Amino acid sequence: MEFNWDELGFDFNPTGGENVRYYFKNGAWGEAQYTTDEYIPVHMSSACLNYGLQAFEGLKAFRGVDGRVRLFRPHAHAQRMAAGAKKLCLPMVSEDMFVESCVDIVRRNIDFLPPYESRAALYVRPVLFGTKPCLTVKAYNEAGFCVFATPAGPYFKEGILPIDAIINRNQDRSAPLGTGDVKVGGNYASSMLSCQEAHDLGYKAVLYTESVHHRYIEECGAANFIAIKNGRYITPKSPSILPSITNSSLRQLAEDKGFIVEQRPIDLEELPTFEECGACGTGAIITPLGNVFDPETGKNIHYCDETGPVLLDLYNTLQDIQYGRKEDKFGWTVLVE
Ligand SMILES: Cc1ncc(COP(=O)(O)O)c(C=O)c1O
Known part of the structure; x- marks a missing residue:
């Protein structure tokens, strides 16, 4: 997918790039699954669809003036997602797993990282969601964790405005x-x-x-x-x-x-x-x-x-x-x- 970086909107811009998903079952996270599929199969009775058991994050990677790519404060975002998981009784994503999967997804989507001059960035969205098919409202030890990325234009195209x-x-x-x-x-x-x-x-x-x-x-x-x-x-x-x-x-x-x-x-x-x-x-x-x-x-x-x-x-x-x-x-x- 080719982008006109100057016209890039602030919303989700599909790229066709890779995302990653993991599933937690029987007390452990499974292997990383990489795909370009933008859909996630969830059961119609899943805890995320029915009871809103879902936590997410939003962070950005920037292409610097020196050409290097910087992801902003992924450790802090990992800690905040852990606080959400705790409150919703969802399985935890460790700080290492969170940061490594975000870095990995930035690397795999590097072609969609806007150039420095565009003042845009690559927005990274990790989502944790309860996958257990259930009707009873209680904590279940089954979840999915996915990370995807989308280029995001600068919020203020004309400079920062009130x-x-x-x-x-x-x-x-x-x-x-x-x-x-x-x-x-x-x-x-x-x-x-x-x-x-x-x-x-x-x-x-x-x-x-x-x-x-x-x-x-x-x-x-x-x-x-x-x-x-x-x-x-x-x-x-x-x-x-x-x-x-x-x-x-x-x-x-x-x-x-x-x-x-x-x-x-x-x-x-x-x-x-x-x-x-x-x-x-x-x-x-x-x-x-x-x-x-x-x-x-x-x-x-x-x-x-x-x-x-x-x-x-x-x-x-x-x-x-x-x-x-x-x-x-x-x-x-x-x-x-
Ligand atoms: C309700 C709410 N408050 C504050 C923020 C700002 O948080 P952050 O600076 O971590 O993006 C966000 C955005 O994530 C938000 O959704």
């Missing part, structure tokens, strides 16, 4: 003691309606509040919320948000640049006091918020028409490491030779 968000208080994406802190499909299912409603109103993102008081900020769409104020990098602390690997990297970079990093509950009332705010995640790294609208009060907070200097600098610094333009002094990238 988007508008709407505050949500009427559909919770997760509960304090639920599954919001792990990357499992159910969290996305429970946010579909609010996303659709926001999009229908012309907003690109939903600013979720926690499900107890609907007063403290949780996440911004499928990304963590971040804000800048008075030399501080502020991001919510909550048991029901996903520990974003991008956010943890940005916190480190912000600290390195002399910012005070605060992870704490953020009251909606604090929103007007921020100098810059945005969403962060693997997909776009940072998406600045231009406006935040509160449908309850009818008030709009305008932040910017162009990305603020702090978020732009953090974005550029992280991309510099991912594309090999700056030394990776934190050891975040794994070279795929």
